[in-house]
Amino acid sequence: xxxxxxxxxxxxxxxxxxxxxxxxxxxxxxxxxxxxxxxxxxxxxxxxxxxxxxxxxxxxxxxxxxxxxxxxxxxxxxxxxxxxxxxxxxxxxxxxxxxxxxxxxxxxxxxxxxxxxxxxxxxxxxxxxxxxxxxxxxxxxxxxxxxxxxxxxxxxxx
Numbered sequence: 001x002x003x004x005x006x007x008x009x010x011x012x013x014x015x016x017x018x019x020x021x022x023x024x025x026x027x028x029x030x031x032x033x034x035x036x037x038x039x040x041x042x043x044x045x046x047x048x049x050x051x052x053x054x055x056x057x058x059x060x061x062x063x064x065x066x067x068x069x070x071x072x073x074x075x076x077x078x079x080x081x082x083x084x085x086x087x088x089x090x091x092x093x094x095x096x097x098x099x100x101x102x103x104x105x106x107x108x109x110x111x112x113x114x115x116x117x118x119x120x121x122x123x124x125x126x127x128x129x130x131x132x133x134x135x136x137x138x139x140x141x142x143x144x145x146x147x148x149x150x151x152x153x154x155x156x157x158x
Contacts, residue, residue, distance in 0.1 A: 014126035015050075016043035016112070018064060020119050038107060039119040041127055050113035050130075059133035060106050060116065065126040066098035083147075103133050 021042035023082055041062060045050065054060070074087040087095050105117035114130075 012065070012128055013051065014044075014065070014128065015047045015113075016041060016125060016127040018042075018121055018123070018125045020121055020123045022126070026105055029139075036091075037118055039116050041080060041103075041114040041116060041126070043112040043114075043130075045112055046047060047125055051109060051112065051114070054062065054109055054130075056114065057132040058116070059103055062102045062104060062116070062119070062127065062133040063129040063131075063139075064100050064102075065128055066093045066095075066100050066121065067126065068093075069098035070094040070121060071098060086133050087149075096155075099128065 019042055021037070021039070041060075071094075074092070074096075093100065102119055104119060107115040107117060109115070124146065
């Protein structure tokens with residue numbers, strides 16, 4: 001068996017910060033759907049070159065660090081619409097490693113700043129990474145989650 005205790009400690013350094021306009025956790029919407037406005041991803045100038053050709057993608061995956069979260073290990077987390085679930089079966093921001101992921105529409109770029117369609121975190125949250133959303137790789141049509149109703153469209157209700 002592999003001895004994982006010999007692995008080096010993980011260190012993450014922010015590449016930038018999010019600008020959402022929310023000053024506290026209380027002000028943040030429960031999800032991106034609750035923020036119809038725009039937000040900004042402000043990269044440190046040293047990383048601006050990494051945005052070369054970012055305009056060729058419609059959506060980006062943003063990984064960020066939820067610095068105000070409770071990091072104690074959680075055996076249960078309250079589901080936003082019902083029963084308790086384990087932290088790894090929920091989207092709670094309170095996690096042992098409070099890494100968040102959002103897929104958001106890219107609106108535009110100005111130098112080292114990306115304008116995106118809404119985010120659901122506190123202004124100043126550290127950005128860990130940005131990746132392009134690739135529909136052919138990232139979309140899983142048959143994916144389900146049992147505690148949310150199936151998505152319906154107006155045509156489905158007629």
